[in-house]
Amino acid sequence: MSDKLWVSTRKGLFELDSTDERWAVSAVHHRGVPVSLTLVDPRDGSLLAALDHGHFGTKLQRSTDGGATWTELAAPRFPKDADASMGAVWALAAGGADQPGRVWLGGIPGGLFCSDDHGATWRFVDSLWQREERSQWFGGGADKPAIHTLLVDPNDSRHVTLGVSCGGVWQTYDDGATWALTATGMRAAYMPPDRAGDARIQDPHAIVACPAAPARLWCQHHNGVFRSDDAGQSWVELSDAAQPSAFGFPVAVHPTDPDTAWFVPAVKDEERIPVGGAVVVSRTRDGGRTFEVLREGLPQTHAYDLVYRHALDIDASGERLAFGSTTGNLFVTHDGGERWQAAHHHLPPIYAVCFG
Amino acid sequence: MVRVSFTANLQRHVACPPQDVQAGTLRQVLDRAMPSDGPLRGYVLDDQGALRKHVTVFVGPDAVVDRRGLTDAVPDGAEVWVMQALSGG
Numbered sequence: 001m002s003d004k005l006w007v008s009t010r011k012g013l014f015e016l017d018s019t020d021e022r023w024a025v026s027a028v029h030h031r032g033v034p035v036s037l038t039l040v041d042p043r044d045g046s047l048l049a050a051l052d053h054g055h056f057g058t059k060l061q062r063s064t065d066g067g068a069t070w071t072e073l074a075a076p077r078f079p080k081d082a083d084a085s086m087g088a089v090w091a092l093a094a095g096g097a098d099q100p101g102r103v104w105l106g107g108i109p110g111g112l113f114c115s116d117d118h119g120a121t122w123r124f125v126d127s128l129w130q131r132e133e134r135s136q137w138f139g140g141g142a143d144k145p146a147i148h149t150l151l152v153d154p155n156d157s158r159h160v161t162l163g164v165s166c167g168g169v170w171q172t173y174d175d176g177a178t179w180a181l182t183a184t185g186m187r188a189a190y191m192p193p194d195r196a197g198d199a200r201i202q203d204p205h206a207i208v209a210c211p212a213a214p215a216r217l218w219c220q221h222h223n224g225v226f227r228s229d230d231a232g233q234s235w236v237e238l239s240d241a242a243q244p245s246a247f248g249f250p251v252a253v254h255p256t257d258p259d260t261a262w263f264v265p266a267v268k269d270e271e272r273i274p275v276g277g278a279v280v281v282s283r284t285r286d287g288g289r290t291f292e293v294l295r296e297g298l299p300q301t302h303a304y305d306l307v308y309r310h311a312l313d314i315d316a317s318g319e320r321l322a323f324g325s326t327t328g329n330l331f332v333t334h335d336g337g338e339r340w341q342a343a344h345h346h347l348p349p350i351y352a353v354c355f356g
Numbered sequence: 357m358v359r360v361s362f363t364a365n366l367q368r369h370v371a372c373p374p375q376d377v378q379a380g381t382l383r384q385v386l387d388r389a390m391p392s393d394g395p396l397r398g399y400v401l402d403d404q405g406a407l408r409k410h411v412t413v414f415v416g417p418d419a420v421v422d423r424r425g426l427t428d429a430v431p432d433g434a435e436v437w438v439m440q441a442l443s444g445g
Contacts, residue, residue: 033369054444055410056369056399072370072395077403085402 002315004356005322006047007330008035011348013049015067021334023343029067037310037352039092039103048103048119050089058086060119076105076113076122082129084109088142093150096157106147106162110137114176125176133181136200137167140222148309149207153214161217161232166203169232185235189223190269206309208253216258220251222269227288238288244275250312252321259287262314262337264307264323272306279303281323281337297340298331305329310352324350360389360436370395382415383426385436400438410444413437
């Protein structure tokens with residue numbers, strides 16, 4: 001099990017360590033600065049933190065010594081003719097083991113960037129930006145569209161899946177040269193009925209792929225829970241089975257069991273608080289036919305925690321999960337969600353959580 | 357010459373001592389004070405060269421007018437202040 005957590009917050013990047021399943025803050029990096037997302041590169045353990053200064057723009061900081069020292073990298077820049085400027089980073093992904101230095105980056109307003117030198121320089125992925133369908137994208141969670149999910153296929157590094165709020169699910173099979181829109185089966189309840197199935201405007205809040213079975217994808221969508229068994233070519237809606245609601249942001253999948261996934265639901269889009277003021281985690285272990293509601297150790301009265309799309313993570317064991325909330329609560333389980341403990345109660349609003 | 361000074365809040369993140377540069381438009385003055393290959397420029401201007409939304413610049417006592425084109429005149433002897441806006445925190 002992983003004994004380290006990196007928690008990206010409104011006021012810095014918090015490092016927590018576990019001893020005998022008790023968690024404590026061991027360091028604070030970029031103290032006082034909003035950190036929208038942090039990537040722990042599985043290839044070399046390096047850290048890439050996306051800072052979102054309220055005044056001074058988006059910045060990237062990299063550490064190759066576990067956070068002891070940080071180096072600022074050049075932030076991605078939109079080309080002049082793109083008629084856009086760089087906003088917050090909402091997605092970071094390391095390339096495959098066969099792509100040393102490759103990092104993918106996405107964010108607001110829907111731009112995708114690629115680096116082959118660990119983020120020192122960035123290439124704008126114009127092939128996606130030029131797609132005609134992008135004219136239909138719109139903001140969801142932010143005023144402008146955001147790329148928030150980047151999944152690199154563990155069996156083929158040239159195959160990358162991305163999620164856009166609101167712009168559907170996109171895939172490249174040739175390392176970004178061309179793109180396919182693959183949101184068939186998704187449903188948008190926020191659109192006029194005859195556009196509910198329009199793949200271009202779907203709002204997948206988060207998408208995960210099972211590492212051991214990467215054709216199995218799970219998606220927490222704006223108005224439902226979806227599963228794909230064919231690497232995103234088609235999607236099956238499971239919203240009727242989802243408990244206690246089908247709305248939320250994050251999703252996690254078991255590393256070796258593609259039928260097991262976790263969600264942290266909220267009431268619905270216009271009421272973004274836990275159902276009944278009780279924080280719960282929803283888990284399916286049968287591919288989404290049924291969902292269990294897990295409550296032990298979580299606050300069950302007057303709790304108004306919302307959990308953002310990157311604020312739930314699972315470690316390689318599949319037993320240890322962690323999630324953090326807008327209220328600054330950080331919860332950890334060591335048994336797949338049966339029992340939870342509060343690792344911290346008063347962190348700043350939490351944007352993202354990942355095991356190190 | 358023109359003196360360009362930066363808010364202390366910015367000095368926390370990137371080195372930005374006061375600089376004396378030639379007069380001109382505000383764009384010319386900032387280009388001279390913040391080279392395109394240095395880290396400081398990206399903290400003040402966005403990737404399209406416009407003044408960041410929550411950064412403000414004063415030429416003497418006057419707030420910048422053209423935040424995108426930076427065509428405001430900066431006469432010889434003026435002081436330019438690059439400040440953090442109160443919004444955006």
